[in-house]
Amino acid sequence: MSFDYDLFVIGGGSGGVRAARVAAAGGAKVALAEEDRYGGTCVIRGCVPKKLMVFASEYSGMVEDAQAYGWDIQPGAFDWDAFKGKLEAELDRLEGIYRNLLKNSGVESFDARATLVDPHTVELSDGSRKSAKHILIATGGRPIVPEFPGSDLAITSNDVFHLEKLPESILIVGGGYIACEFAGIMNGLGVKTTQYYRGAQILRGFDDEARGLVSEEMCQSGIDLHLGTNVLEMTREGDKIRVKATNGDEALFDQVMYATGRAPNADDLGLEDLGIERGRKGEILVDKYSQTGVPSVYAIGDVTDRVNLTPVAIREGMAFVETVFNGNPTSPDHDLIPTAIFTQPEMGTVGLSEEEAAQQEPIEVYATSFKPMQQAFAGRAQRVLMKLIVSQASRKVLGCHIVAPGAGEMIQLAGIAVKMGATKEDFDRTVAVHPTMSEELVTMKTPVRTA
Numbered sequence: 001m002s003f004d005y006d007l008f009v010i011g012g013g014s015g016g017v018r019a020a021r022v023a024a025a026g027g028a029k030v031a032l033a034e035e036d037r038y039g040g041t042c043v044i045r046g047c048v049p050k051k052l053m054v055f056a057s058e059y060s061g062m063v064e065d066a067q068a069y070g071w072d073i074q075p076g077a078f079d080w081d082a083f084k085g086k087l088e089a090e091l092d093r094l095e096g097i098y099r100n101l102l103k104n105s106g107v108e109s110f111d112a113r114a115t116l117v118d119p120h121t122v123e124l125s126d127g128s129r130k131s132a133k134h135i136l137i138a139t140g141g142r143p144i145v146p147e148f149p150g151s152d153l154a155i156t157s158n159d160v161f162h163l164e165k166l167p168e169s170i171l172i173v174g175g176g177y178i179a180c181e182f183a184g185i186m187n188g189l190g191v192k193t194t195q196y197y198r199g200a201q202i203l204r205g206f207d208d209e210a211r212g213l214v215s216e217e218m219c220q221s222g223i224d225l226h227l228g229t230n231v232l233e234m235t236r237e238g239d240k241i242r243v244k245a246t247n248g249d250e251a252l253f254d255q256v257m258y259a260t261g262r263a264p265n266a267d268d269l270g271l272e273d274l275g276i277e278r279g280r281k282g283e284i285l286v287d288k289y290s291q292t293g294v295p296s297v298y299a300i301g302d303v304t305d306r307v308n309l310t311p312v313a314i315r316e317g318m319a320f321v322e323t324v325f326n327g328n329p330t331s332p333d334h335d336l337i338p339t340a341i342f343t344q345p346e347m348g349t350v351g352l353s354e355e356e357a358a359q360q361e362p363i364e365v366y367a368t369s370f371k372p373m374q375q376a377f378a379g380r381a382q383r384v385l386m387k388l389i390v391s392q393a394s395r396k397v398l399g400c401h402i403v404a405p406g407a408g409e410m411i412q413l414a415g416i417a418v419k420m421g422a423t424k425e426d427f428d429r430t431v432a433v434h435p436t437m438s439e440e441l442v443t444m445k446t447p448v449r450t451a
Contacts, residue, residue, distance in 0.1 A: 005031045006325075008122050008132035010114045010269070013040020015301035015313030016138030017098055021105040022321045030107045031132070033114035033124060038098040041140050041302070042310040044091055045158045050181060052090065053161075054342045056083055057188025061380075068378035078189050080166040087161065116270035119296045123270075134296055134324055137284060138317070139265040141302035143178075145258040150234030153241050154258040157182065167191055167254030171243055173231055174259035175202040177341040180218065182257060184344035187223050194253070195223055196245060198230040203341070207353035209367065210401040213385050217345050217403075220381070231256075264303045281305055288331040289323050290316055298324070307334050338415030340408030345382060348411025350418045351399035354389055354451070362392040364447035366424070368440050372404065386440040388424065392450070395423040400441070410438045 009020045012034030024030040037044045056078070063075040102109050112124040116135065123129050143156035155163075157178050168191065172183050175197030187193040195202075195218075202218075202225070203211035219225050232244045240252040264283040271278065276292045277285045283305035290298045298320055301313035315332045322330035338350035357363045367387040375382050384404035388397050400414045417426065432439035 003120060003131045003133045005029050005108075005130065005132040007031075007134045007136060008114070008130055009033070009136045009138060010122065011040070011138035011140060011265075011301070011303075012036075012038040012098065012102075012109070013138060013140050013301065013313065014042050014310045015140075015317040016040070016136065017102060018314045019136055019138065019300065019317030019320055020107045021101055022318060023325050024105040024107045026321070026325055028325055030105075031110065031130060032102060032107055033110040033112050033122070035111075035113035035125070038095050038102075038109075039091075041142075043094050043098065045161060047310055048094065049087055049091060049161045050157075050185070051342060052087055053185045053189075054181065054344070057185045058344065060188050060190065065375070065378040065380065078166070080163075080189075084161075084163075115268065116274055116276075116297070119274060119294050134298065136317075136320060137266075137269065137292075137297065137299040137303055138301050138313070139269070139303045140313075141262040141264050141305070141308065143259065144261055144263045146260060148231065148233060150236075150241075151258075153234045153236060154256045156258055160257060163255070169253045169255075170194070171196065171231075171241075171251075171253040171256045172259060173197075173256065174261075175199050175204065175227075176259060176261075177203065177343070179257075179259035180214070180343045181341065182259065183218060183223050183225075184221075184342075187218075187221060188344060193223050194251070195225045196229040196231060197225070197227055198246075200227060202227070203343075203347075205353075206341075206347070206349060207387065207399070207401045208355055209387065210347055210349065210353075210385055210403050213369070213383060213403045214341075214343050214345060214347055217382055218343065221344065262302070262308070264305055266303050279305065289329060290320050290332070307337060309337065309339065312337065336415070336419045338411045338418075340411055342408065345384065345403050346405060346407040348402040348407035348409075348414075349400070350411055350415040351397070352389055353399060353401070354387075357389045357391075357398045358451040363398065363451050364390045364392055364424075365449050365451065366390065366444040366446075367448050368444055370440070372437050373435060375405075384437055386437070386444070388427065388441065388444065390424045390447070395425060397422055397424060397427065402438075402441075404437050406437070410441075414441060 006028040007023050007030045009016045009032040020030045020032045114122040117123050121131050145154045172195045183195045202215050229247045235242045244250050284299040290300050300316035302308045319330040319332040322328045341347040369385045387401040389399035427442050430442045
């Protein structure tokens with residue numbers, strides 16, 4: 001049987017674009033459909049614009065530091081319009097790059113929504129149908145707001161980049177990394193920032209000591225963080241939103257941003273008619289080779305809700321091409337993935353938290369917390385944390401956790417060592433680079449505790 005394409009990819013984000021390009025480079029005939037903007041969550045409404053906003057928000061503190069170092073400079077006002085214009089131009093540029101990458105790889109792209117008709121056919125929103133030997137679903141995920149009275153007044157991380165003007169006050173609801181990153185951003189840009197989280201501590205799932213320090217520093221920097229608190233109802237009051245909270249508080253905010261969860265974009269794709277199974281959160285269920293229950297249909301990235309990170313979606317896309325087009329069955333490696341959270345202070349982590357490791361085997365914990373030289377000199381009191389979790393039996397470093405400026409850059413390199421199976425003695429044998437913050441990772445001699 002002949003098909004229009006060897007591969008049809010649904011979704012033009014990081015994972016789908018990479019899979020399409022690599023398959024096409026290997027000689028496959030490939031098409032891709034994207035109903036919105038190319039680049040997906042990461043490029044258009046996630047990592048990239050968020051990191052640029054983090055950079056923008058950090059300059060407010062730099063001016064004070066510069067004064068402490070003897071520079072005669074004065075803080076000015078932040079111009080949201082000027083920044084927003086540049087941000088939009090940069091995202092347009094990046095989207096253009098993504099489109100060109102596809103075009104130059106020989107991938108035919110359709111600016112349309114695609115749904116599945118049968119195991120080898122997709123239908124585009126213009127009614128045309130395309131057949132393919134293999135179909136790859138890479139439709140990603142989206143932020144969701146729970147239903148409650150007035151929930152339609154909330155914005156999400158998707159909307160925050162498009163605000164007409166910077167609010168004077170904002171409530172951010174949620175305790176995950178997206179909520180915490182945006183709390184830091186808004187606070188740094190001079191917005192009066194309040195954060196509600198229903199749990200006992202922010203950044204659930206990360207190392208307790210590390211998230212405790214991030215939480216403490218966020219409060220120190222002026223974020224009004226309320227733990228064990230949720231929203232009961234919201235009502236419009238003039239230009240503001242009146243919010244009633246479970247802790248009895250009632251307050252007015254210019255904006256309320258929800259970052260309490262994301263859902264896979266797997267609805268209305270025609271999956272049910274094909275018998276493609278979905279999980280409890282609506283994610284597409286796949287095996288270790290990203291294959292669904294229908295052999296010709298695969299899925300990668302956030303729509304599968306495995307590890308929802310851009311580089312992971314890209315790796316899953318590469319593994320898919322290896323498996324299906326290069327005859328080399330490859331399962332994406334989801335073990336020991338280093339990650340960074342661009343909170344203020346930044347956090348980098350790889351491997352197990354102290355709590356997870358202690359449940360598995362006897363461990364030693366090496367940790368140090370101090371005020372970094374640059375900030376201490378400027379009179380800022382921010383603390384940093386360097387922490388290693390070590391197996392007593394194998395001496396392997398099971399986890400590394402860093403809370404510090406530049407933690408993301410540090411954890412990328414520490415991640416190589418941890419992924420290679422480095423022992424505490426391997427770290428100890430490495431000479432310190434002085435004076436740096438990261439040298440503490442190789443100079444910690446005695447454990448602070450064992451568990």
